[in-house]
Amino acid sequence: MIADDPGEPEGDPASLEGDHDPPRSLAVLAEGDGWIVVAKPPGLLVHRGPLSRDAPAALQVLRDQLGQLVYPLHRLDRQASGCLAFALSAEEAGRWQTGFADAEKLYLALVRGYFRWDGVVDVTNPMKDDQGILKDARSEVWCLGRGHSPRSSLLAVRPHTGRFHQVRRHVRDLGHPILGDHNHGDTRVNRAWREERGLQRMALHCLSMRLRRDDGHELAADLPLV
Incomplete structure (x- = not known):
């Protein structure tokens, strides 16, 4: 994770209703060269910690969904929903670090x-x-x-x-x-x-995000509430 940011089954829209069943997959909002943005539902951790080693987390769900390691680029609070960005390699994660400012x-x-x-x-x-x-x-x-x-x-x-x-x-x-x-x-x-x-x-709810990589490439995603 490279930023200090404030931290459903595929195809489900975002809403303010609370559905805390752990998802089997995450809806993909946008993807590009070395990155992906997914829709995080409320109640799902971004990644596990010392006090939540067995809790469902977006990192593990997306890793299993894609069949590869993923690297969260920012935090999103457990009970919040919305856009959540990942890099697809550690090297790629580092390339977004300067742009997050x-x-x-x-x-x-x-x-x-x-x-x-x-x-x-x-x-x-x-x-x-x-x-x-x-x-x-x-x-x-x-x-x-x-x-x-x-x-x-x-x-x-x-x-x-x-x-x-x-x-x-x-x-x-x-x-x-x-x-x-x-x-x-x-x-x-x-x-x-x-x-x-x-x-x-x-x-x-994180409605939208825009981020620029060190080479000028832009990551952009939106997740309107319905």
Whole structure:
């Protein structure tokens, strides 16, 4: 993995409904010379860790699907869905490293409350990295729609840096935590949405991504919600 980014059966569209059955394959959104982008469903790890050695993970699913080793290029939170990019060799993964500083990614987030701003909000709250060092962080946030019963808003978020849980923490800092976010969200509101509206996942989705390799080759993919 080369970036510090915020981390269904083939043909299934993305949705905000929670289906956490481990998939046997992942829908391919785009592929090119040495890379592939797939649709990650909610509930699936990008890769296993020390505390999740037996959990299903996108890396293993795609490796078995393609019959070869794959290398994740970024993180995508377990309970989030959306575009997930892999390199098909370790050498290829290294070629994308410099380009990730200028990666363009767009997220959709369904959040608590009525978003009170019009236009684009520039959020620049710094964040600590894994070593506790404070780092610059920047996200652009704007509202796509508002609901009144219960009060909620659909936000678009474009992160310009790749800090851990950046999208989730920046919208929380605005007073609008993502629905279903157990780490940074509102426990009472999450329970109400789960019990009354069947929201079984975190309402965060990576809608699109654009990335340029060291030779100028571009990786691009989109995964609209339906």
